[in-house]
Amino acid sequence: MDEFSFIKSIKPGFYRQSSLIKGINDDAAVIRPTGEDIVTAVDTMVEGVHFSKETMQPYHVGHRVLAANISDLAAMGSTPAFFMVSLTIPSSWNQEELEELYEGMKQLAHLYKMDLIGGDTVSGSELSVTVTVIGTVPKGKARYRSAAKPDDVLFVTGTLGDARAGLEWLLNGEPKVDEDVAYLVKRHRTPSPRVEFAQSLVSLSRLTLNDVSDGIANEANEIAEASDVDLLIDAGKLPFSKAVFRKHPERFEEWMFSGGEDFELLGTVSEEDWPLVEKAARNIGLPVTRIGEVAIKREVSPKVWIRRDEHMEVLGPSGYTHLKEKGE
Numbered sequence: 001m002d003e004f005s006f007i008k009s010i011k012p013g014f015y016r017q018s019s020l021i022k023g024i025n026d027d028a029a030v031i032r033p034t035g036e037d038i039v040t041a042v043d044t045m046v047e048g049v050h051f052s053k054e055t056m057q058p059y060h061v062g063h064r065v066l067a068a069n070i071s072d073l074a075a076m077g078s079t080p081a082f083f084m085v086s087l088t089i090p091s092s093w094n095q096e097e098l099e100e101l102y103e104g105m106k107q108l109a110h111l112y113k114m115d116l117i118g119g120d121t122v123s124g125s126e127l128s129v130t131v132t133v134i135g136t137v138p139k140g141k142a143r144y145r146s147a148a149k150p151d152d153v154l155f156v157t158g159t160l161g162d163a164r165a166g167l168e169w170l171l172n173g174e175p176k177v178d179e180d181v182a183y184l185v186k187r188h189r190t191p192s193p194r195v196e197f198a199q200s201l202v203s204l205s206r207l208t209l210n211d212v213s214d215g216i217a218n219e220a221n222e223i224a225e226a227s228d229v230d231l232l233i234d235a236g237k238l239p240f241s242k243a244v245f246r247k248h249p250e251r252f253e254e255w256m257f258s259g260g261e262d263f264e265l266l267g268t269v270s271e272e273d274w275p276l277v278e279k280a281a282r283n284i285g286l287p288v289t290r291i292g293e294v295a296i297k298r299e300v301s302p303k304v305w306i307r308r309d310e311h312m313e314v315l316g317p318s319g320y321t322h323l324k325e326k327g328e
């Protein structure tokens with residue numbers, strides 16, 4: 001199948017968003033804004049970096065790459081609307097696998113009423129999928145990393161470290177699959193972006209959000225730096241699943257900080273608004289945990305501190321980093 005018949009095969013039969021004027025089949029797509037602010041983000045998944053044929057089937061790659069992008073929209077408080085897909089295809093991937101990859105995206109697109117409105121297709125040496133997402137947010141309601149203020153409550157949704165534990169089993173696990181393994185692998189392969197949670201907080205006047213892609217050690221430092229404040233995290237309060245505790249009692253704490261790919265939301269909110277955050281989470285059946293607080297900077301540069309009993313230590317940005325220097 002050549003490039004043009006491939007594009008024909010993935011072109012959606014209908015569009016869901018009324019603001020779309022032109023979708024696939026011209027030089028570019030056209031959207032007519034409805035008065036809300038437009039939010040956009042892009043993330044890439046590359047074979048050998050974000051997945052391998054051992055860790056994911058094509059369906060999971062499709063799901064994971066769109067979920068990672070939707071997660072960035074969620075972290076801005078935005079409602080997803082459109083996505084575009086740029087594919088580099090190696091000769092080792094066949095037509096059926098590519099269709100499965102699109103099927104993984106389709107399921108999520110359906111859930112969030114998103115339209116596929118364009119993309120690009122080239123051949124290359126390994127599979128790379130780049131997804132661009134476009135969403136909307138009511139004017140002035142985008143949720144920035146720079147919004148944290150001293151005395152805010154620091155919170156996180158869901159549980160941490162599960163995706164890393166799922167990856168561990170996929171790479172080094174024993175063949176036996178029990179309920180815990182199935183749960184952890186699912187968390188790695190088909191993460192759920194926390195869109196509804198962020199949307200349900202739209203009435204709050206001030207809220208900080210950042211999604212957990214690299215690990216909270218990185219994301220907490222991003223909030224501290226952007227807001228020029230310190231964050232204090234109570235190590236004993238970090239939320240973890242029974243599955244990760246049972247399978248990796250020695251390693252799960254490290255993975256909660258730097259495992260990454262959980263796609264939960266880390267955020268801060270005023271003490272006064274914290275009960276509204278708890279209520280919003282309860283309404284959609286998503287756990288949210290108060291894990292610490294925001295404080296005035298102790299030193300010149302903003303820092304994240306981990307509190308264990310009465311002992312405090314600095315938490316550096318130890319999550320996943322691309323382009324590491326040699327020897328690191």
Ligand SMILES: Nc1ncnc2c1ncn2[C@@H]1O[C@H](COP(=O)(O)OP(=O)(O)O)[C@@H](O)[C@H]1O
Nearest residue numbers: 040041042043068071072075210211212213214
């Ligand atoms: N190659 C690039 N060119 C331009 N902007 C980039 C590039 N890589 C990352 N960015 C921008 O840098 C910021 C941080 O990126 P990243 O850490 O990947 O965010 P996230 O972890 O939320 O996906 C974002 O605003 C992103 O758009």
Ligand SMILES: Cc1ncc(C[n+]2csc(CCOP(=O)(O)OP(=O)(O)O)c2C)c(N)n1
Nearest residue numbers: 043049050051052055213214259260261320
């Ligand atoms: C085979 C394989 N090895 C290692 C990992 C771990 N890993 C790869 S990328 C990544 C971090 C998240 O990806 P990134 O591109 O940094 O996302 P962003 O922060 O831009 O959203 C992690 C933990 C993996 N998922 N699969």
Ligand SMILES: [Mg+2]
Nearest residue numbers: 042043044213
């Ligand atoms: Mg990114």
Ligand SMILES: [Mg+2]
Nearest residue numbers: 072075211213
């Ligand atoms: Mg992000």
Ligand SMILES: [Mg+2]
Nearest residue numbers: 043068072213
């Ligand atoms: Mg991201």
